[in-house]
Amino acid sequence: MSLESAVAVNPMFARPGEAAELERYRMPAESMLPETAYQIVHDEVMLDGNSRLNLATFVGTWMDEHATRLYAEGCDKNMIDKDEYPQTAAIEDRCWKMLAHLWHAPDPLHTIGTSTVGSSEACMLGGLALKRRWQQARRGTGRPADKPNLVMSSAVQVVWEKFCNYWDVEPRFVPISEDHKTLDGHDLAAYVDENTIGVVAILGVTYTGMYEPVKAIAASLDQIQADTGLDIPLHVDGASGAMIAPFLQPGLEWDFRIPRVHSINTSGHKYGLVYPGLGWVVWRTADLLPEDLIFKVSYLGGDMPTFALNFSRPGTQVLLQYYQFLRLGRDGYRAVQRASQEVAQHLARQIGAMDAFELWNDGSDIPVFAWRLKPGYTDKWTLYDLSERLRAKGWQVPAYPMPDDLADMTVQRIVVRNGLGMDLAGALLDDIRDAVAYLDRLEGPLPAERQSGFHH
Ligand SMILES: Cc1ncc(COP(=O)(O)O)c(C=O)c1O
Incomplete structure (x- = not known):
């Protein structure tokens, strides 16, 4: 089997009689122990992002036990x-x-x-x-x-x-x-x-x-x-x-x-x-x-x-x-959504107060807001670069162009969902400040803009 077509299995499973190498694109000819198969799948998705740090998606990433x-x-x-x-x-x-x-x-x-x-x-x-x-x-x-x-x-x-x-x-x-x-x-x-x-x-x-x-x-x-x-x-x-x-x-x-x-x-x-x-x-x-x-x-x-x-x-x-619906009732939904909105508005205020940025909106409708680079702030870096820097810390904060007639404008957006509390928001703000300071210190413009896209 060529290296490209094989899934290399954790050495723990390289015991006699166990699969040590698997076909990536063809169904294996033989069966394997459920524990082995479980571990392979489990290990592979370890490389996925941490859903709680994904501030691009609107879709639920936390429910109680x-x-x-x-x-x-x-x-x-x-x-x-x-x-x-x-x-x-x-x-x-x-x-x-x-x-x-x-x-x-x-x-x-x-x-x-x-x-x-x-x-x-x-x-x-x-x-x-x-x-x-x-x-x-x-x-x-x-x-x-x-x-x-x-x-x-x-x-x-x-x-x-x-x-x-x-x-x-x-x-x-x-x-x-x-x-x-x-x-x-x-x-x-x-x-x-x-x-x-x-x-x-x-x-x-x-x-x-x-x-x-x-x-x-x-x-x-x-x-x-x-x-x-x-x-x-x-x-x-x-x-x-x-x-x-x-x-x-x-x-x-x-x-x-x-x-x-x-x-x-x-x-x-x-x-x-x-x-x-x-x-x-x-x-x-x-x-x-x-x-x-x-x-x-x-x-x-x-x-x-x-x-x-x-x-x-x-x-x-x-x-x-x-x-x-039963667990939360109207009161509970109000409390959960208000908590998300408070976090969104706090983040918006803090980001809006940074020299580099200008808010597009402030999270007072749904707990979601977007901002852009303040015109004239820098030509050394873009919001795509900031998005990349934040991804290195595990955060997904997408940057993307607005639709017509504002397609020349790039914005960055945060979706606050249940599960993003004030503590995490504080850590995110620190990481944004660090990333901006890092980008500001760079000499000369960065390579061409990268498009990170945005989730729906
Ligand atoms: C306004 C709006 N309509 C429709 C959709 C599609 O929703 P779904 O992902 O639940 O299919 C989205 C997803 O973000 C949305 O924001």
């Missing part, structure tokens, strides 16, 4: 198998109804929603419902329904580009700028027309963590309706913010309190505080999800609607979400 126990107990449950696991199905139902209530649906018990594998699937479902309703309305009045478009900020998460690509919808991006840091309703009339299936508003823009003002966007669409008769619905992509705003900004109207909001998605695995693999989507009222997109399965003695892209997937994440 009871959750971990539930995870192990429920890992055999298949969410789609509702006949076999009616209680898991009932719990799924309870969870989205709780969300419908939290998001002020007019009749939470009689609307419709579902769990998904993440916000991406949830956004696809929200988008599909918009498209199908638009098509039905168009065909119902004998008008063509072959050129649907969707209007959104240039700072949308990639899922909306995927939605448009996969389902043949024209994406119409409203660029962000220094004056309009998010989609805010200005100039919307220039983007929408009779083929617009909906507008996406993001609660917690991935690039910066800022909320888009859903109410102002809705008001702009109200004006457009008054002027043109076009009645254009909103989907709120609350991947992060839909589990923050109800607790930290309860007075902010962004949800079903606004009649134009047809559907909302969130990621259970982001600020829903569950491990990866869970999203949710809820409609304002059941009639907004066209019947012909829904498949019926009968269980629990009734007819249960299901609407999902995936068939089999783990059911445990739903149990974990229910666990968190």
Whole structure:
């Protein structure tokens, strides 16, 4: 076996009869002891990063030991198998109804929603419902329904580009700028027309963590309706913010309190505080999800609607979400999210006070903020270099370009999640100060910029 194709095994396993070398890309011909296989896998992932120091991802990296126990107990449950696991199905139902209530649906018990594998699937479902309703309305009045478009900020998460690509919808991006840091309703009339299936508003823009003002966007669409008769619905992509705003900004109207909001998605695995693999989507009222997109399965003695892209997937994440809802309650969610926000705002204040940086926002929407190098501070190093230096200490703090029309601007972002406490934040600030001092001391410019990319 060549060295490239072999996995070298820890010498501890080089005893007679045990595998000392393994095929990397072909299934081994022979079996091995489970202990050996376990150790090989265990050792290999030792080289992965430390998830708690990953400040790039929004996705949950910490749950308590009871959750971990539930995870192990429920890992055999298949969410789609509702006949076999009616209680898991009932719990799924309870969870989205709780969300419908939290998001002020007019009749939470009689609307419709579902769990998904993440916000991406949830956004696809929200988008599909918009498209199908638009098509039905168009065909119902004998008008063509072959050129649907969707209007959104240039700072949308990639899922909306995927939605448009996969389902043949024209994406119409409203660029962000220094004056309009998010989609805010200005100039919307220039983007929408009779083929617009909906507008996406993001609660917690991935690039910066800022909320888009859903109410102002809705008001702009109200004006457009008054002027043109076009009645254009909103989907709120609350991947992060839909589990923050109800607790930290309860007075902010962004949800079903606004009649134009047809559907909302969130990621259970982001600020829903569950491990990866869970999203949710809820409609304002059941009639907004066209019947012909829904498949019926009968269980629990009734007819249960299901609407999902995936068939089999783990059911445990739903149990974990229910666990968190019960365990934390509204008070607990408020406390956890507030703690994250305090850390984010503390970090933002400290970073904003450093000579090298200028804040883009301060973590007061979701506990996420971004900053840039102060213009004129240095031409010796960039935020990509800072990102590299921090990675050497184990921190992942991504730097990346902003979307159109700010693509010339590089920012760096921190996502504060449950599990990043004030102590860790203090250590991070020390490492940022050290890294900046190191970069400032370097003679001459560094090699070409490295792109570290950013996580969603
Ligand atoms: C605004 C927004 N929408 C959608 C997504 C996709 O979510 P998921 O990773 O749960 O599929 C993200 C992920 O960061 C996001 O920030």
